[in-house]
Amino acid sequence: MAEGFQDPCHAPAAGKRKARLLHMRRTHPPNAEEGRPSLTVDERSFRNPKLPDTFLIAYKAFADLAAKGALFVVTVLAARRLSSEGFGVFSLGSTLGWMVAVATDFGIQLHVARVVARQPDAAAGTLRRWLRVRWATAGGALVAVGIGSIAVAPLRPYALPIVLFALVYVCSGLVEFLHYFYRGLSRTDVESTLTLWQRGGTLVFGAAALAWRPDVTVLAIAMLLPVVATLAVSLRIARSRARAVALRGEPARVEPIAREFQRDVWPIGAGIVLSAIYFRVDLFLVQIWSGTEAVGLYNAVYRLVEALRLFPAAVMAVALPSLCRAIDLRPLARAAAPITIAAVGIAAALWIVAGTLVPAIYQPRYAAAVPAFRILLLAFPLMSLNMALTHQLVGWDGQRAYAALCATALAVNLALNIRLVPDLSIEGAAWATLATEIVLTAGCAAALGSARGRVRRRDGAAVRPLGQSVIAG
Numbered sequence: 001m002a003e004g005f006q007d008p009c010h011a012p013a014a015g016k017r018k019a020r021l022l023h024m025r026r027t028h029p030p031n032a033e034e035g036r037p038s039l040t041v042d043e044r045s046f047r048n049p050k051l052p053d054t055f056l057i058a059y060k061a062f063a064d065l066a067a068k069g070a071l072f073v074v075t076v077l078a079a080r081r082l083s084s085e086g087f088g089v090f091s092l093g094s095t096l097g098w099m100v101a102v103a104t105d106f107g108i109q110l111h112v113a114r115v116v117a118r119q120p121d122a123a124a125g126t127l128r129r130w131l132r133v134r135w136a137t138a139g140g141a142l143v144a145v146g147i148g149s150i151a152v153a154p155l156r157p158y159a160l161p162i163v164l165f166a167l168v169y170v171c172s173g174l175v176e177f178l179h180y181f182y183r184g185l186s187r188t189d190v191e192s193t194l195t196l197w198q199r200g201g202t203l204v205f206g207a208a209a210l211a212w213r214p215d216v217t218v219l220a221i222a223m224l225l226p227v228v229a230t231l232a233v234s235l236r237i238a239r240s241r242a243r244a245v246a247l248r249g250e251p252a253r254v255e256p257i258a259r260e261f262q263r264d265v266w267p268i269g270a271g272i273v274l275s276a277i278y279f280r281v282d283l284f285l286v287q288i289w290s291g292t293e294a295v296g297l298y299n300a301v302y303r304l305v306e307a308l309r310l311f312p313a314a315v316m317a318v319a320l321p322s323l324c325r326a327i328d329l330r331p332l333a334r335a336a337a338p339i340t341i342a343a344v345g346i347a348a349a350l351w352i353v354a355g356t357l358v359p360a361i362y363q364p365r366y367a368a369a370v371p372a373f374r375i376l377l378l379a380f381p382l383m384s385l386n387m388a389l390t391h392q393l394v395g396w397d398g399q400r401a402y403a404a405l406c407a408t409a410l411a412v413n414l415a416l417n418i419r420l421v422p423d424l425s426i427e428g429a430a431w432a433t434l435a436t437e438i439v440l441t442a443g444c445a446a447a448l449g450s451a452r453g454r455v456r457r458r459d460g461a462a463v464r465p466l467g468q469s470v471i472a473g
Contacts, residue, residue, distance in 0.1 A: 034302070053318050056188050060314035063192035067199035075205040076222070081214040091215045095164045097169025102276065104137040106174055107268030107399075109180035112394060116184025117321035124242035129257055134177050138170045152259055164220035171227040172198075178234045185241055186321050196232055201226025267399035271390075276407035277414040278436060282429040285417045290425045298426040300362050301373035302359060305380055308346060312339040312384040316391050323395040329452060338386035343381040351377050375430035382437035389444035393451065401447040409440050 021231040078090050112130050116123045118307030147165040149159040175198065179191040202223055209222035283302075287295045328331065350357065354374050359367045393402050413436040 003258075004307065056192075056318045057311075057314050059101050059192045060188050060317050061311050063195040064310050064314060064435075067195050068310075070199040070203040076270050077207055077210050078219060081210040081215055082219070086214070086216040089161050090165070090219065091160045092158075093165030093167070093220065095218075096145065096162065097172075098164045101142045101169040101173035101176070102165050102273065104134070104141045104170060105177060105266045106137075106268070107270075107272055108134060109177045110268050110272075110394060111265045111322055112177070113180040115185040116325045117186075117324040117395075118179060120245040123181075123245050124239075127238060127242045131177070133257065133261075134174055136175060142166060142170055147299045158216075161217045161220045164217065164224060168220065168224050168227055171224070171231050173235055175227065180239045182240055182241070183317055183320050184324075185245065186318075187241065188317050190241075191317070193231055198226050198230040201229065212360065242342075250288055258368050264397070264399060267403040268394060271394075271399065271403040271406040274403065274410050278410040280404070280425060281410070281414065282417050282421070282432060285414075286426055286429050289422045297366060297369035298372060298429060300366055301358060301369045301376060304358075304373065305376045305383075306362070308343075308380055309383060309387070312343065312387050315339050316387055319388075320391060320395070323392045325393065326392070329392075329448070332388060332448075333390045338387055339388065340381055340385045343384040347380045348379040369426065372426040372430040375427060375434060379434040380431075381439045382434070383440055386437060386440050386444060389441065389448065393444055393447055396448070396451040398447055401451070405440060405443040405447065408443060409436050412436050412439050 057141075079087050082090060082093070112126055115126050142163070146159070146163050149155045149162045155162060175194070179194070182188060182191045193465050205222040206219060206224055209218045212218075252341055283295055283299060286298055315335055315338070319331065322331040351374050353378070354370050355367070358373055359365075390405075391403055393399075395403075413432055416432035416435055419427055420432055422428075426430065
């Protein structure tokens with residue numbers, strides 16, 4: 001504020017009597033909830049000493065890398081130990097389970113993280129309300145998968161393992177929901193620890209099951225056990241953390257959850273689904289015009305670029321609370337600048353060694369995918385930047401703009417792939433990806449310019465020019 005005091009009891013014109021009343025000792029003993037101090041924007045909602053963001057980012061990136069590595073090892077072991085039919089069921093069940101997990105969340109977890117970051121006092125109520133919704137969506141999805149696997153004749157013989165794999169991913173989705181709750185509380189260290197235990201258990205139990213009895217149903221049960229255990233532990237931790245930050249009870253007025261879903265959650269979910277489609281639709285288009293071999297080449301190098309996104313994803317997981325509470329672009333600049341600069345350096349280094357790296361990781365025949373890999377490397381810095389921009393847009397209640405931008409990106413991606421893939425094959429798909437990221441960057445910049453003024457007016461802050469706000473960060 002330009003003048004005056006935020007604390008009315010210390011304002012010169014507030015009057016001695018009002019100040020005296022505000023500072024008087026209570027005549028009744030305060031309860032445990034009222035006795036805790038309020039949190040400022042930069043304070044964390046737990047009693048432990050504040051962990052450095054650098055440590056949290058490194059720990060999150062390590063945990064995610066270890067998690068992906070564990071799943072990769074289980075997949076390789078399954079391919080070696082299971083029959084061709086069994087591995088096909090494993091692949092089908094895993095893919096279906098992933099789709100069910102995305103559909104049952106539909107943006108709820110990101111909305112919960114945003115609400116908790118802004119209102120730690122309401123963490124317990126927010127967790128309770130939306131956890132009930134997630135239990136309901138998870139149960140409904142499992143029933144649908146069970147009915148579908150029995151009703152569809154080709155799937156009927158494999159109904160049990162398919163339902164079990166769906167249950168694995170549904171429970172993993174609930175664990176991920178709780179992870180976002182921890183992100184809202186600036187406790188990604190809890191998320192990272194649980195991730196390591198869960199994926200480590202998946203590796204141990206999965207490998208043991210495949211060594212003991214190479215059966216797809218036994219593998220599904222083995223993968224389910226550590227997920228259920230992690231969910232039970234995480235529920236206990238989340239409820240404990242929520243009680244610890246419940247400073248003064250629930251808000252007096254709680255909005256109907258259906259209205260909150262329609263306004264705040266549905267656009268986030270739509271944007272996430274549209275984003276997932278435009279990231280992977282090019283594989284199907286390459287299949288149509290260039291065949292299965294080209295799909296294998298493109299998917300191999302695209303997976304390398306996806307692996308590179310672990311670091312910016314870890315940064316955004318740690319930065320999410322500050323982005324949700326921000327009233328200008330300085331927190332975004334502090335998060336986006338290092339991941340974008342690092343992405344430029346990594347892309348340049350990999351561009352130089354791409355001709356050697358790709359055949360070394362895969363096989364010499366994958367050298368044909370090196371040109372497409374180099375084009376995708378051009379898009380990697382924009383992917384990193386856009387991850388930060390979209391998080392800030394959602395953090396500023398720009399979920400409708402986010403959904404619209406994802407729909408636009410999908411339309412652009414489809415149009416460019418249809419135009420380029422028939423002539424350029426996987427290089428055309430890579431160029432379409434680069435162009436889509438450019439469109440998304442421009443759209444996010446425009447949307448953030450509009451949202452920024454609205455947020456600052458809402459919080460009573462002066463609106464500075466966009467360039468000045470970014471440079472100040």
